[in-house]
Amino acid sequence: EAGVAQSPRYKIIEKRQSVAFWCNPISGHATLYWYQQILGQGPKLLIQFQNNGVVDDSQLPKDRFSAERLKGVDSTLKIQPAKLEDSAVYLCASSPRTGIAKNIQYFGAGTRLSVL
Amino acid sequence: AQSVTQLDSQVPVFEEAPVELRCNYSSSVSVYLFWYVQYPNQGLQLLLKYLSGSTLVESINGFEAEFNKSQTSFHLRKPSVHISDTAEYFCAVSDGAGANNLFFGTGTRLTVIP
Numbered sequence: 001e002a003g004v005a006q007s008p009r010y011k012i013i014e015k016r017q018s019v020a021f022w023c024n025p026i027s028g029h030a031t032l033y034w035y036q037q038i039l040g041q042g043p044k045l046l047i048q049f050q051n052n053g054v055v056d057d058s059q060l061p062k063d064r065f066s067a068e069r070l071k072g073v074d075s076t077l078k079i080q081p082a083k084l085e086d087s088a089v090y091l092c093a094s095s096p097r098t099g100i101a102k103n104i105q106y107f108g109a110g111t112r113l114s115v116l
Numbered sequence: 117a118q119s120v121t122q123l124d125s126q127v128p129v130f131e132e133a134p135v136e137l138r139c140n141y142s143s144s145v146s147v148y149l150f151w152y153v154q155y156p157n158q159g160l161q162l163l164l165k166y167l168s169g170s171t172l173v174e175s176i177n178g179f180e181a182e183f184n185k186s187q188t189s190f191h192l193r194k195p196s197v198h199i200s201d202t203a204e205y206f207c208a209v210s211d212g213a214g215a216n217n218l219f220f221g222t223g224t225r226l227t228v229i230p
Contacts, residue, residue, distance in 0.1 A: 004159075031216075041218030042120075042206050043160070056217060091159055095216075103148050103167055103210065105218060107160040 002027065004108035006092050012114045016082035020113045024073070025094030031055075033105060034067055034077050035091040043091055049075060050097065077115075087115045117220055118143045118209045122221035130229050135193040137224045139181075139207035147209050150218070151181055154204040161204070166190065177201075181222040202228045 005024040012020050019104040027031050030051050035043035046065065049054040051072040061112050064083070069075040079086055097114070121140045129135045141147060148167050152160040166174040171183040181192045190207060207221045 033218075040222070042222050043218075044220070045217050048217065062214075078148065083164060089176075093160075103216060104150075104165060106162070107152070109157075109159040112157075 004092055004094055004106055006108035006111055007089075008111055009109065009110050010114075013082055014116050015084055016079065016081040019082055019113060020076055020078045021090050021092075022076070023075045023108060023114075025075075025091030027093070027108055029094035029106075030072070030094065030097035031095045031102070033067060033093040033095075034075070035093065037089040037091055037110070039088070045079070052116050069072065082113075084114045084115050089112055089113070118138050118147065118219045120207050120209050120219055120221035122207055123156060124224050125222065126225045126227065128229055129225045131199055132196045133228065134195050135197050135201075137205050137207075137226065138167050139190045139203065139221060141188050141190065141207075141209045143188075143209060143211060145211045147211055149181075149183060150208040150210075151190070151192050152206045152208060153218070154174075154222060155204065160206065163192075167190075177215075184226070190212065196230045199230060 023059050032049045034046045037043040046060045047057040047067045049069045050070050067077045089109045089110040092108045095105045119142045150165045151163040153163045164173045166183045174180045179194045204223045206223045208218045210218050
């Protein structure tokens with residue numbers, strides 16, 4: 001079974017530029033999460049999707065961050081414009097919708113963003 | 117709301133020695149508990165989980181953790197560590213209800229010394 005795929009693995013941009021990250025969850029997983037992991041900290045949830053609908057985006061800085069999952073499968077997270085403090089690893093995770101396994105999240109390798 | 121405290125940011129230990137990584141949580145509801153491991157430049161890998169049943173859970177590579185409800189703890193232990201266990205370890209909690217979000221601790225860097 002293929003895991004959660006993310007691209008790119010690394011991205012370097014200058015402040016005020018825009019950037020986009022892509023995530024393809026495990027096949028059949030209805031729930032998709034985006035996390036931000038700043039160096040030295042644990043991951044923090046940005047947004048959660050159930051199929052193509054947003055379940056929780058309370059921690060997403062909506063003035064500059066946006067995310068979509070139009071067809072309920074892969075997802076894109078965008079930052080526009082980027083700030084220095086956005087430098088972090090952006091992790092995508094997925095989980096099934098039902099059953100006991102819905103409580104288990106599987107993570108991709110992440111995208112490391114450096115904003116200069 | 118849930119929160120997780122990992123008091124030890126770094127734990128150095130000699131190879132083949134035992135180790136314990138501490139995790140305490142706060143929650144007003146029943147919880148699910150997880151330990152994830154992160155190797156350099158990689159994503160998070162699920163190490164073990166407590167969802168229900170036996171309070172002692174084990175991983176395939178010799179780690180174990182015990183859910184202690186009265187002490188609100190979920191400490192991770194291994195009787196004999198290997199060099200390959202060097203990594204960052206994150207404890208996480210979710211309430212399993214509603215959005216089922218994970219709340220992570222700040223992580224413990226385990227360094228195994230040859």
